[in-house]
Amino acid sequence: MGPGRFGTCSRSSRSVTPSASSRPPSPRFAACSNLDSWLAPHPPSYDRNVVDVRTEIEIARPRLDVADYASNPDNALAWYEHIKDVEWNKAKPLEVGSRIVFVAHFLGKRLDYVYQVKALIPGERFVMATDEGPFPMETTYSWEDTDGGGTKMSLRNRGRPSGFSRVTAPLLAGAMRRANRKDLRRLKAVLEG
Known part of the structure; x- marks a missing residue:
């Protein structure tokens, strides 16, 4: 995810860098910190059908x-x-x-x-x-x-x-x-x- 209206989601740091905007980051973008883990493959023992x-x-x-x-x-x-x-x-x-x-x-x-x-x-x-x-x-x-x-x-x-x-x-x-x-x-x- 690149720069956006409310900040940047850095893949390497897994954090949200606020922009110069005075508005707080949207929860949608603040969640970027978890996006990589969410998109990552599940552990081998995980079974979504269980x-x-x-x-x-x-x-x-x-x-x-x-x-x-x-x-x-x-x-x-x-x-x-x-x-x-x-x-x-x-x-x-x-x-x-x-x-x-x-x-x-x-x-x-x-x-x-x-x-x-x-x-x-x-x-x-x-x-x-x-x-x-x-x-x-x-x-x-x-x-x-x-x-x-x-x-x-x-x-x-x-x-x-x-x-x-x-x-x-x-x-x-x-x-x-x-x-x-x-x-x-x-x-x-x-x-x-």
Whole structure:
């Protein structure tokens, strides 16, 4: 980018040099400092078709209480807005290998997912994954103690959409992030209420 009305975007210094104009640089041109990195190729590990959304919340309850409640699929209806039904394909209790069917409505579509529990460390981490549907995904819950005696819960969804969903991956990530934040707020309200 060369000289412009509000300054120069120097490729070598990656900065904006103000012109003699008394007006401040436009944010459009001030962003030149990031333009080179934005245009540069992504690292080899980057895949724009992978959706990876992580959200967190602090809940004023002990970690084991939060983990026990959140990792119980039967409680999903109380705090996941889009989950409409839960069915167990393997007898309780929850353990690695358990299979759970979640029926959800997301972005106007009915989605039936069979999740399999991949990891379960009580009070620390719960991982389940599905290979079915247009959006194979892994969901991870993790819990940490906070200084105030509460819990920081992290919810991570990671997957690689297929078919038309690949085209809409960035939109899916945004919608998923909003839904996850809302769900975690509902979980907080249920557990603190």
